[in-house]
Amino acid sequence: METNTVQDLIKELQLTISAFARCWRGAELQPNTGQYQNPDFQKISVEAVRQLRWLQKRWEAERFIASFIGSSKVGKSTLLNAIFGQEVTPRRATPMTQVPIEFTHGHDYTATVSYQRSFHRVSKTCANGDELRRVLEQYATEGGDHATTDVKRVEATLPADILANGLVIADTPGFGAGQVGGQEGTHNRALVDYLPNVHQVFWIILPENGMITQTEANFYQTNLQGFCDDIVVTGCDDVTEADKKRYHMWAEEHLGLSLMRFHFLSGKKALHAKLRNDPNGVEQSGISALEQRLKLMGARSTRQPELIHDLILLCDDFGAWVKDRKLSASPWPPVEWKRLLYVAQTIRVEANGTPERMSAVLERCLT
Amino acid sequence: MAQIIMLGTVGCGKTILLTVLAQKYRSVSEDGYFLEAMNAEANAFTNLNWHILTEQHEWPAATPPGALRSFRWQIHFGTNVEKSKLDLVAGDFSGETFQAAFGRNDLSSAEAQELKQYIDQSDALLLLINLKDFINEQDINRKSETEWALKNCLDYAVGQQFRQIAVAFSQIDRYQAIFDECNGDDRAVLNKYLPQIAGAHPNVELLRVSAVNGTTITEGADGLAIERPAENFGSAGIPELLTWVSKTETRDKPLPPPLPSAIGSSLKPPTRQWLKPVIAMIAMVVGLALVIALKSCPGGGGGGGSSVIQQPVVPIPVITKDARLVGTGNFESYGIECWGRVVNKGAAGNVIVHVKFTQGTKESPPYTKAQRLDQGGSFDFYYKDTDTFYQRDGVISYSAWAE
Numbered sequence: 087m088e089t090n091t092v093q094d095l096i097k098e099l100q101l102t103i104s105a106f107a108r109c110w111r112g113a114e115l116q117p118n119t120g121q122y123q124n125p126d127f128q129k130i131s132v133e134a135v136r137q138l139r140w141l142q143k144r145w146e147a148e149r150f151i152a153s154f155i156g157s158s159k160v161g162k163s164t165l166l167n168a169i170f171g172q173e174v175t176p177r178r179a180t181p182m183t184q185v186p187i188e189f190t191h192g193h194d195y196t197a198t199v200s201y202q203r204s205f206h207r208v209s210k211t212c213a214n215g216d217e218l219r220r221v222l223e224q225y226a227t228e229g230g231d232h233a234t235t236d237v238k239r240v241e242a243t244l245p246a247d248i249l250a251n252g253l254v255i256a257d258t259p260g261f262g263a264g265q266v267g268g269q270e271g272t273h274n275r276a277l278v279d280y281l282p283n284v285h286q287v288f289w290i291i292l293p294e295n296g297m298i299t300q301t302e303a304n305f306y307q308t309n310l311q312g313f314c315d316d317i318v319v320t321g322c323d324d325v326t327e328a329d330k331k332r333y334h335m336w337a338e339e340h341l342g343l344s345l346m347r348f349h350f351l352s353g354k355k356a357l358h359a360k361l362r363n364d365p366n367g368v369e370q371s372g373i374s375a376l377e378q379r380l381k382l383m384g385a386r387s388t389r390q391p392e393l394i395h396d397l398i399l400l401c402d403d404f405g406a407w408v409k410d411r412k413l414s415a416s417p418w419p420p421v422e423w424k425r426l427l428y429v430a431q432t433i434r435v436e437a438n439g440t441p442e443r444m445s446a447v448l449e450r451c452l453t
Numbered sequence: 454m455a456q457i458i459m460l461g462t463v464g465c466g467k468t469i470l471l472t473v474l475a476q477k478y479r480s481v482s483e484d485g486y487f488l489e490a491m492n493a494e495a496n497a498f499t500n501l502n503w504h505i506l507t508e509q510h511e512w513p514a515a516t517p518p519g520a521l522r523s524f525r526w527q528i529h530f531g532t533n534v535e536k537s538k539l540d541l542v543a544g545d546f547s548g549e550t551f552q553a554a555f556g557r558n559d560l561s562s563a564e565a566q567e568l569k570q571y572i573d574q575s576d577a578l579l580l581l582i583n584l585k586d587f588i589n590e591q592d593i594n595r596k597s598e599t600e601w602a603l604k605n606c607l608d609y610a611v612g613q614q615f616r617q618i619a620v621a622f623s624q625i626d627r628y629q630a631i632f633d634e635c636n637g638d639d640r641a642v643l644n645k646y647l648p649q650i651a652g653a654h655p656n657v658e659l660l661r662v663s664a665v666n667g668t669t670i671t672e673g674a675d676g677l678a679i680e681r682p683a684e685n686f687g688s689a690g691i692p693e694l695l696t697w698v699s700k701t702e703t704r705d706k707p708l709p710p711p712l713p714s715a716i717g718s719s720l721k722p723p724t725r726q727w728l729k730p731v732i733a734m735i736a737m738v739v740g741l742a743l744v745i746a747l748k749s750c751p752g753g754g755g756g757g758g759s760s761v762i763q764q765p766v767v768p769i770p771v772i773t774k775d776a777r778l779v780g781t782g783n784f785e786s787y788g789i790e791c792w793g794r795v796v797n798k799g800a801a802g803n804v805i806v807h808v809k810f811t812q813g814t815k816e817s818p819p820y821t822k823a824q825r826l827d828q829g830g831s832f833d834f835y836y837k838d839t840d841t842f843y844q845r846d847g848v849i850s851y852s853a854w855a856e
Contacts, residue, residue, distance in 0.1 A: 100670055100677075103678075107677055128675070132677060421584070422589075424630040424631060425627065428633065
């Protein structure tokens with residue numbers, strides 16, 4: 087038997103679920119009414135396939151982009167500065183980020199600006215992080231001397247350990263309040279245009295006014311659903327375990343986020359501790375788990391076990407949904423199902439701490 | 454005369470197999486095979502479908518009924534030029550043709566007669582089978598009918614003393630799990646999924662073929678995943694298939710039966726008793742059958758014989774219902790096309806087909822095709838207009854008539 091890869095498996099899963107949906111689409115049509123018995127079937131199957139496509143994209147990514155997204159002024163830039171251990175992103179005191187800034191690892195501090203309507207790029211080499219920050223403020227924030235709506239993206243390099251494994255971290259325009267030049271929706275548009283490029287979304291929430299705002303909920307439903315695995319709750323100086331549990335339950339109930347991972351931290355505390363070179367303070371800020379997650383996702387070798395975990399969760403959830411529908415017959419078209427198990431046969435994974443063949447995991451999850 | 458008939462259900466992959474075969478051997482291969490296109494249609498068929506597969510990464514549309522029959526290739530193999538040339542003719546017959554010819558015992562149509570001639574003049578039978586028709590099919594009756602029809606087809610070939618018969622599993626890249634499940638034993642697969650055929654024909658040769666061995670997936674219009682040909686896809690089983698083809702030898706064939714004496718006449722038992730079971734089954738399940746005829750250049754045996762025909766006085770050309778108008782995607786880029794078949798239901802004589810497209814005041818350049826046809830004879834026509842700029846959203850009408 088040839089050795090198959092997880093990429094093959096993800097492809098087969100998409101085909102199997104698609105064949106399943108098409109098969110039941112026909113079987114479920116009521117000739118008298120023209121209605122489906124389970125009208126959600128198609129929608130849910132499409133959603134599952136979409137998430138599998140998302141997993142596939144992340145699996146295959148050579149240049150993995152982790153993007154930090156959130157409403158304006160929830161502390162994205164502060165958090166990123168904390169992650170980098172230096173103040174290189176435009177700060178809250180200055181006008182807001184209006185175009186995506188991609189941070190990658192480099193020995194020098196540089197900034198390269200790309201434009202929408204020109205292939206010429208502007209490159210700047212900076213002496214240190216402070217100078218880089220000023221350059222970024224000029225090109226990538228509202229009111230910057232060189233900021234125009236024609237700026238498409240700014241790429242910055244800096245010597246930061248967390249980026250050393252090839253990870254790209256993107257600071258994105260905040261959605262909601264801020265608009266460029268009074269033009270409605272410009273920040274949102276820049277962000278939405280950029281989203282197809284990213285492989286990991288960290289959604290940043292500042293819980294000052296309860297859970298999330300209506301603006302955040304709307305943006306999530308429209309643009310992030312199925313593509314966001316991590317919620318970062320900032321400003322958590324005194325969040326209790328009960329508060330964390332409450333967050334989990336609320337997110338599951340209102341957003342259906344069973345796959346979501348939560349990170350409770352204080353960006354400000356983390357930044358200050360790092361600038362003071364205070365390891366205990368860093369630990370207490372809660373940022374370590376987030377940094378660990380970023381490191382794991384950045385390198386392909388460590389990212390893939392994480393994605394297999396997500397894949398199993400997805401199959402488990404989808405399988406449970408199918409079982410709940412109490413279908414009259416086995417939903418899996420035999421050819422596709424056999425192919426799926428065949429591909430999964432040679433893939434060994436660790437599920438619930440036990441080494442297993444992926445085919446056994448899938449049979450357990452989906453049947 | 455050495456001829457092979459390839460039969461297969463709709464979607465078993467005849468068009469793609471032929472495209473890949475013609476493209477793979479477009480130049481002389483290492484194993485000495487070479488498929489030389491012998492007319493423009495064959496060349497265009499290969500180029501267009503290959504472009505669709507490799508550049509657009511789409512599956513070519515099913516070949517229009519009748520179109521394949523006008524294509525000609527010549528196969529060269531080995532070093533002995535005289536003995537290593539074969540003419541390859543591809544043809545196809547619709548399920549309706551089977552139904553008319555066999556289901557209703559009606560051989561009055563040109564297609565039915567042509568099909569009958571192909572079968573009678575053939576030396577080998579290749580049944581192309583897509584296992585999906587048997588494994589995924591939830592309708593038990595339909596599955597049984599399909600198997601039964603294919604079995605009868607094989608029974609008939611054996612009865613006609615075909616010396617070379619094979620069942621080819623198509624699209625085998627999709628069924629590796631099925632073959633592994635049976636320890637790689639093709640006969641065990643046949644026994645498991647088509648037990649009637651396996652039991653009745655234990656010695657039938659089994660082949661595996663996959664014309665496009667490698668797919669990728671993209672998002673379909675319904676949001677679900679669809680499979681497309683992968684970049685630089687390979688193939689499997691093609692050399693083995695050609696080896697099998699090249700072994701084809703002529704057999705002693707019975708003389709062709711007389712054609713019906715008048716339009717609309719039907720066959721009467723007992724002369725066509727053999728057709729009944731075949732008709733009943735094939736008509737129901739065989740949507741499109743592809744015929745590849747290999748005709749040896751020099752020599753060769755084979756039957757001949759003339760038919761006793763009551764000749765009408767003048768040609769009566771009729772365009773069959775196969776004729777239709779099809780837009781191929783973007784009219785502005787690819788034009789509009791139509792195809793069909795003209796059948797002479799009258800006496801032998803010259804038949805001319807005209808086709809014209811119109812949209813508002815726009816009109817296509819004139820198209821005509823003329824050919825001498827015997828009574829019951831037919832030819833296919835195909836016209837594609839890429840010169841006229843048609844509005845994609847507008848109504849395009851066409852007319853085709855024969856004289």
